[in-house]
Amino acid sequence: MTIIQQTKPNALIIGTGGVGVIAAYSLSFQNKCNVSAVVRSDYDYLTNSSGYNITSCDYGKVENWKPDNIYSSVEKASEAGIFFDYIAVTTKNIPDGPTPLDKIVEPIINSNIINWDHDLDRSTNIVLIQNGIDIEHQLDKFSIDRNTREKPSVCCISGVQLICSTRVGKCLIDHKSKDNIIIGPFDPKDKLANEKSHEFIDLYFNEGHNMAEFDKDVRYTRWRKLIYNATINPLTALAELDYSRCYEFGDKEKRSDSGYYSSTEQKILRPAMAEVMCIAKSEGYELQQSDIEFFLNETKYICYKPSMCVDAENNQLTELVVLLGNPLKIAKKNGVYTPLLEMLYNLMVIKQNTIKERRGLIKFDEKTCKVIA
Amino acid sequence: MTIIQQTKPNALIIGTGGVGVIAAYSLSFQNKCNVSAVVRSDYDYLTNSSGYNITSCDYGKVENWKPDNIYSSVEKASEAGIFFDYIAVTTKNIPDGPTPLDKIVEPIINSNIINWDHDLDRSTNIVLIQNGIDIEHQLDKFSIDRNTREKPSVCCISGVQLICSTRVGKCLIDHKSKDNIIIGPFDPKDKLANEKSHEFIDLYFNEGHNMAEFDKDVRYTRWRKLIYNATINPLTALAELDYSRCYEFGDKEKRSDSGYYSSTEQKILRPAMAEVMCIAKSEGYELQQSDIEFFLNETKYICYKPSMCVDAENNQLTELVVLLGNPLKIAKKNGVYTPLLEMLYNLMVIKQNTIKERRGLIKFDEKTCKVIA
Numbered sequence: 001m002t003i004i005q006q007t008k009p010n011a012l013i014i015g016t017g018g019v020g021v022i023a024a025y026s027l028s029f030q031n032k033c034n035v036s037a038v039v040r041s042d043y044d045y046l047t048n049s050s051g052y053n054i055t056s057c058d059y060g061k062v063e064n065w066k067p068d069n070i071y072s073s074v075e076k077a078s079e080a081g082i083f084f085d086y087i088a089v090t091t092k093n094i095p096d097g098p099t100p101l102d103k104i105v106e107p108i109i110n111s112n113i114i115n116w117d118h119d120l121d122r123s124t125n126i127v128l129i130q131n132g133i134d135i136e137h138q139l140d141k142f143s144i145d146r147n148t149r150e151k152p153s154v155c156c157i158s159g160v161q162l163i164c165s166t167r168v169g170k171c172l173i174d175h176k177s178k179d180n181i182i183i184g185p186f187d188p189k190d191k192l193a194n195e196k197s198h199e200f201i202d203l204y205f206n207e208g209h210n211m212a213e214f215d216k217d218v219r220y221t222r223w224r225k226l227i228y229n230a231t232i233n234p235l236t237a238l239a240e241l242d243y244s245r246c247y248e249f250g251d252k253e254k255r256s257d258s259g260y261y262s263s264t265e266q267k268i269l270r271p272a273m274a275e276v277m278c279i280a281k282s283e284g285y286e287l288q289q290s291d292i293e294f295f296l297n298e299t300k301y302i303c304y305k306p307s308m309c310v311d312a313e314n315n316q317l318t319e320l321v322v323l324l325g326n327p328l329k330i331a332k333k334n335g336v337y338t339p340l341l342e343m344l345y346n347l348m349v350i351k352q353n354t355i356k357e358r359r360g361l362i363k364f365d366e367k368t369c370k371v372i373a
Numbered sequence: 374m375t376i377i378q379q380t381k382p383n384a385l386i387i388g389t390g391g392v393g394v395i396a397a398y399s400l401s402f403q404n405k406c407n408v409s410a411v412v413r414s415d416y417d418y419l420t421n422s423s424g425y426n427i428t429s430c431d432y433g434k435v436e437n438w439k440p441d442n443i444y445s446s447v448e449k450a451s452e453a454g455i456f457f458d459y460i461a462v463t464t465k466n467i468p469d470g471p472t473p474l475d476k477i478v479e480p481i482i483n484s485n486i487i488n489w490d491h492d493l494d495r496s497t498n499i500v501l502i503q504n505g506i507d508i509e510h511q512l513d514k515f516s517i518d519r520n521t522r523e524k525p526s527v528c529c530i531s532g533v534q535l536i537c538s539t540r541v542g543k544c545l546i547d548h549k550s551k552d553n554i555i556i557g558p559f560d561p562k563d564k565l566a567n568e569k570s571h572e573f574i575d576l577y578f579n580e581g582h583n584m585a586e587f588d589k590d591v592r593y594t595r596w597r598k599l600i601y602n603a604t605i606n607p608l609t610a611l612a613e614l615d616y617s618r619c620y621e622f623g624d625k626e627k628r629s630d631s632g633y634y635s636s637t638e639q640k641i642l643r644p645a646m647a648e649v650m651c652i653a654k655s656e657g658y659e660l661q662q663s664d665i666e667f668f669l670n671e672t673k674y675i676c677y678k679p680s681m682c683v684d685a686e687n688n689q690l691t692e693l694v695v696l697l698g699n700p701l702k703i704a705k706k707n708g709v710y711t712p713l714l715e716m717l718y719n720l721m722v723i724k725q726n727t728i729k730e731r732r733g734l735i736k737f738d739e740k741t742c743k744v745i746a
Contacts, residue, residue, distance in 0.1 A: 245727070247742075346624070347641070371621045
């Protein structure tokens with residue numbers, strides 16, 4: 001393999017949907033790093049066309065843009081002879097699916113280690129621009145021997161993003177709300193990850209365009225987002241219905257003012273959100289009642305379908321494990337009582353396996369009525 | 374209207390699916406009563422053909438059978454000039470649908486009262502061959518002035534049926550498991566209903582063929598059936614999945630023997646069934662743990678879709694109110710804690726309204742995100 005020496009750091013984006021393409025473009029904007037991308041469904045189209053066409057609230061109309069390098073798979077990227085300093089993962093995080101996170105990044109980590117095996121000043125910095133809690137532990141096996149420093153380190157950086165950006169056609173991106181990303185080490189005590197988080201922000205932040213802020217304790221922000229993602233997300237996925245309808249289709253009870261209570265809010269979402277707060281609290285993270293009000297109302301009147309609902313409707317596996325399964329593991333460990341979240345989870349487990357059956361990932365024998373592996 | 378005088382009692386069957394046709398045939402078998410039927414989807418076919426063809430485990434092959442009278446609607450039946458002594462209702466019981474029980478039977482009750490207004494020896498005896506609890510109260514308004522005895526009484530009889538009989542084509546009935554019906558007054562203290570229950574059994578029971586037993590306290594049997602109908606029914610409807618898959622698709626946890634626990638059973642169904650037992654107990658009905666085991670296992674390995682699941686899949690309104698809503702009203706009144714049943718109910722309320730929207734029974738305005746009446 002020809003090893004390409006470069007002076008600028010190399011960033012690889014894995015996952016080029018609406019979020020990934022904006023991330024790639026943001027990193028390339030000031031030309032401070034080389035940007036590569038693993039492109040799946042758009043690969044053939046992209047290589048044979050002049051590039052992405054992006055309508056962006058942050059960058060205006062961007063026509064015919066391409067990353068510096070394009071690969072059809074992580075394996076191909078790992079064979080390119082490039083040390084990828086930053087791997088930004090923007091795929092969905094589905095540990096129970098056929099390509100869990102560790103399998104996705106492993107080829108790149110291995111090629112970094114093999115080809116630069118004694119370049120101990122370099123590290124493979126994996127930026128997980130994904131939702132959910134405890135997602136970084138899927139990469140623990142890569143950092144076990146970090147302190148021995150016999151090969152380039154692997155370090156884990158958290159990215160929590162507020163953005164509305166959608167792939168609306170082949171290489172066609174519609175980016176509607178300001179990219180606002182919060183970056184920081186998963187482990188606040190991890191010096192290297194702290195340092196690399198700041199370096200990544202320097203590459204990503206484009207003044208006057210997007211927002212990229214450092215956060216020394218990202219877990220708080222992750223818990224806060226779970227108020228929405230562990231409750232409204234699975235509810236809408238179970239109902240296969242936008243949140244507005246889920247709300248309006250509840251039993252209604254008149255309030256003392258002219259309004260009414262919906263059972264969806266009063267009997268499912270509020271108590272389930274309170275359970276999320278209790279789990280976070282059991283870890284020392286104090287979420288606010290105002291967060292519940294914010295997430296209850298943010299998308300109530302816009303017929304919005306959260307990602308888990310869209311996935312369920314499209315027979316795609318959902319992020320059930322990281323959005324709801326992992327919080328419940330913490331609840332169990334800490335003795336937090338979470339009957340509603342557990343019910344949502346146990347119902348969603350059935351739905352997730354229904355999707356797995358439809359995708360041929362599991363088989364159900366109707367004669368014995370058993371799942372056959 | 375010509376008033377037809379008859380010496381035998383008249384029975385009218387409303388609802389001629391698999392269950393209703395067998396009921397009609399059973400009543401006609403010994404020719405002890407005249408049997409009329411309100412036939413909806415099969416009406417044209419039935420009037421232009423030689424009759425029903427029934428393959429029955431109780432009666433063998435029955436070819437070209439017709440009830441004595443056939444009507445296309447209850448209104449038509451009410452104009453026939455017949456006093457219907459027994460109205461056997463075998464439709465689904467959906468109080469929140471367009472044709473609730475009181476509307477279904479009202480034309481017949483009115484015609485009985487108007488045309489025989491001083492025949493105080495006769496009574497309109499309504500036999501509800503339907504599942505659920507507190508269904509008889511939908512008819513309370515008809516029996517308010519029963520004690521004044523100024524017009525023929527209305528009395529309410531409960532029928533709880535164990536049967537497997539399906540309409541498999543136009544006027545084609547496949548009756549697979551022995552008809553076993555338990556008959557009794559909804560109110561054990563109601564002397565007239567007691568007496569009329571026995572009379573109905575005399576008409577319905579055909580020795581050597583079917584089973585028809587008197588039960589002086591039908592509520593126990595209704596509660597017992599709710600162990601299944603308030604839990605497995607809504608679960609499978611929410612998942613739109615047969616019970617076997619719902620069971621097998623749960624998270625599995627190894628047991629000390631070679632088997633495993635399914636989260637569907639351990640975390641949803643067993644606790645929800647225990648809640649049904651607690652509600653029944655709060656009314657003085659002592660269900661047994663063995664009932665739970667029976668219902669958990671009865672249909673576990675036959676890929677069976679309960680009625681609520683079939684209804685949801687076919688965009689038909691489900692019996693949510695009588696199978697789950699009414700039990701929860703009793704729980705609330707008696708202070709019984711039922712978090713899992715409530716969650717199943719509140720999720721099913723969303724599903725029921727989704728079905729209503731699809732059937733045009735409610736309208737949702739996507740601009741305002743409100744249900745418009």
